Amino acid sequence: MTMHAQTAHRHALDFADAAFAHDVVAGLSGKPKRLSPKYFYDETGSQLFEQITQLPEYYPTRCELSILQRHAADIARLIPADAAMIEFGSGSTRKARMLLEAAPAITAYVPVDISSEMLMQEARELKRDFPRLAVCPVEADFTGPFRLPRAVASRPRLGFFPGSTIGNFEPHDAAAFLRHAASMLGGGSTLIIGIDLVKDAKVLNAAYDDAAGVTARFNLNLLARINRELNASFDLESFSHQAFYNTERRRIEMHLASCKRQRVRVAGRSFDFRAGETIHTENSYKYTRESFGAMARGSGWTPVAAWSDLQGYFSVQALAHQD
Numbered sequence: 001m002t003m004h005a006q007t008a009h010r011h012a013l014d015f016a017d018a019a020f021a022h023d024v025v026a027g028l029s030g031k032p033k034r035l036s037p038k039y040f041y042d043e044t045g046s047q048l049f050e051q052i053t054q055l056p057e058y059y060p061t062r063c064e065l066s067i068l069q070r071h072a073a074d075i076a077r078l079i080p081a082d083a084a085m086i087e088f089g090s091g092s093t094r095k096a097r098m099l100l101e102a103a104p105a106i107t108a109y110v111p112v113d114i115s116s117e118m119l120m121q122e123a124r125e126l127k128r129d130f131p132r133l134a135v136c137p138v139e140a141d142f143t144g145p146f147r148l149p150r151a152v153a154s155r156p157r158l159g160f161f162p163g164s165t166i167g168n169f170e171p172h173d174a175a176a177f178l179r180h181a182a183s184m185l186g187g188g189s190t191l192i193i194g195i196d197l198v199k200d201a202k203v204l205n206a207a208y209d210d211a212a213g214v215t216a217r218f219n220l221n222l223l224a225r226i227n228r229e230l231n232a233s234f235d236l237e238s239f240s241h242q243a244f245y246n247t248e249r250r251r252i253e254m255h256l257a258s259c260k261r262q263r264v265r266v267a268g269r270s271f272d273f274r275a276g277e278t279i280h281t282e283n284s285y286k287y288t289r290e291s292f293g294a295m296a297r298g299s300g301w302t303p304v305a306a307w308s309d310l311q312g313y314f315s316v317q318a319l320a321h322q323d
């Protein structure tokens with residue numbers, strides 16, 4: 001790195017720290033208190049998340065993989081020749097690989113992610129395993145506009161948004177994301193998207209509050225990160241993980257509950273907690289085929305196919321966007 005690049009890098013970090021501090025202070029000043037789930041994914045958080053996907057209670061990843069495995073050929077039939085696949089928030093490329101293997105029509109792959117380390121690492125491995133594929137990673141927040149690489153310009157486009165990540169958006173933000181994806185991908189494009197379905201509350205509650213306590217550690221790690229990066233005084237022993245299905249709103253809510261009355265210092269300020277008061281950290285919305293289809297139709301997309309696992313827990317849908 002040159003001196004100049006180093007300075008620029010340091011400034012970018014300062015800027016990220018300042019944004020983190022600002023968001024945390026604003027969130028803890030709110031009523032109710034909340035924190036943004038985008039800060040879950042530091043190194044420890046990403047590792048814990050990977051563990052969550054392997055938990056016996058956490059069915060979404062297993063279900064989605066089984067759907068992609070079983071129906072890869074059906075999905076491949078919807079993909080035009082010489083297509084570019086754009087994956088929103090790629091992380092691990094495990095799911096993308098299943099489509100790439102089934103659909104040689106995909107000749108370019110554009111993983112989009114804010115975390116550059118994993119993005120570049122995965123891109124290198126993918127290039128090695130698919131030597132004929134043009135791999136063009138984009139480091140960006142996929143919820144905002146970003147520049148598509150040149151390799152995509154002349155190709156028909158396929159969007160890929162697995163993992164029920166859309167369920168972590170508020171419904172109006174989910175609809176806004178679908179409109180944004182439609183405008184980025186353009187007329188004639190297809191979007192393959194993973195949706196977690198409404199189901200028995202017992203199954204849902206277990207998936208987000210596992211017996212081994214991995215999801216609890218994942219949630220609490222947010223406080224550990226704030227302690228470390230923002231000089232805060234959260235006592236991790238006196239906050240507990242809370243996750244429950246809110247039937248009316250069709251969402252899992254994750255909270256961190258204060259076990260007692262206490263005061264916590266963060267970035268030079270103090271925040272008071274009542275006993276039992278919670279910080280709301282994330283939602284995971286569940287849809288029915290119908291409720292998701294209605295939202296898609298209202299956001300520029302037409303559902304063209306949907307596949308499910310044998311238990312009907314999870315759904316992979318193909319949506320088409322005309323001009």
Ligand code: TRP
Nearest residue numbers: 052060163164165167168215284
């Ligand atoms: N989008 C997935 C879900 O809602 C994965 C996920 C995001 C998740 N944040 C999480 C899983 C927090 C468990 C806990 O299920």
